[in-house]
Amino acid sequence: MKLSFTKMQGCANDYIYLDCRASGVPADIAALAQRLSARHFSVGADGIICICAPVTPGADGRMRIFNADGSEAQMCGNGVRCVAEWLYTHGVEKPVLTIDTNSGVKRISRQGAQLWQVEMxxxxxxxxxxxxxxxxxxxxxxxxxxxxxxxxxxxCISVGNPHCVTVVEDVDSLKLEAIGPAFEHHANFPERINTEFVQVVDAAHLKMRVWERGSGETWACGTGTCATVAALTELGICPAGQDIHVQLRGGELVIRVLPGRQLLMTGSAVTVYEGVAEV
Structure with a gap:
């Protein structure tokens, strides 16, 4: 069977996007995510994101995320921007989109070509x-x-999914493949944990690497970047109400903490290519 897909990335956090609005999510989605996400052997990605029909009245779509290991995630900040970009370029050409996720409805505003701001x-x-x-x-x-x-x-920060943030002196020297799994599967986190390792450049600039549960090290994580800025705001390192620039392996995200601990994230959403996979 042939499966049409779109490959998209936000700060190199790359997923395979499926249009499931009419067909629904494939019954074998967990196995499909494992097979198609395998780098060097298949399409290669951090997982599959299914673009589904909305469940909230007035919403423009729904996002479901399946990690490279087949597990389902609640939310993906880079992914939701890409879903907005995909909908915008596939007939839902609106400056503000609302998208259902497993951690609630997200409002996403277009800031320019391939640039979106998410109310997280x-x-x-x-x-x-x-x-x-x-x-x-x-x-x-x-x-x-x-x-x-x-x-x-x-x-530790919840932004609809769980994160554990720790400050380090030199993020580039860390061997995440050695320490990431021990954080992810730590007994204190019964549903596993995403872990962010962050280096402070100054109060408005950070460098971060992330170990995502179910995917390993990825080049970016939108929710993880939000959690990192939230954590450093709680620690008194980053000021609330100001744009904080976070450099990830795949690019930069800008996060702002608003009153009421509300988070605002701005970043790119890029279509890489469209293709057909044999499944």
Whole structure:
């Protein structure tokens, strides 16, 4: 069987996009995500994103994300921008789009060619919202976490999906393939965790690498970038209400923390190519 798809990327966070608005999500989507995401052996991607019919009245579409290991994620900040770009170029040519996700409805505004701003909603530092266990019931800000015998200072943030943020001196020297899995599968995070390692350049500029649950190291993570700026705002390093520029391996995202712990993310959404895969 032949499957039409669009390959898109936001800061090199690349996914295979399927138009499922009429057909629905394929029954074998988990296996399909594993097979088509395999780099060097198939299309290659961080996973598959299905563009579905909306469930909220008045919404323009729905996004469902399946990681490279076949697991389903709640939200993808880079992905939702690409869904907006795809809808915009496929007949839904509106300056503001609303998209259903597994972590609520997101409002996305077009800022220019292939540039979108997402209202990501409010973040939380409470363990019940991640979830996290064995770490108390108070805000998880600047807390010790022992990972394979080493104590890290972490700030845990939920932005609809769970993140663990830690500040390091030199992000480029980290061997994420060695330490990332231990964070992801740590016993304190029963639903696994996305982990961000961040280097502070100055109060408005950060460098970040990310280990995503279900995908490993990716070149960017929109929700992870939001969580990172939220964490450093909680730590008093980054100022609220100002644009914070975060350099990722695949490009730059701009995050702003608004009153009420609301997050605003701005970044690109680029169509790479359209193709047909044998499945």
């Amino acid at each position: 909603g409010a973040y939380s530092t409470l363990p019940a919202d991640l979830p996290a266990i064995h770490m108390g019931e108070g805000p998880l800000v600047d807390q010790p976490l022992t990972v394979e015998g080493k104590v890290w200072k972490v700030t």
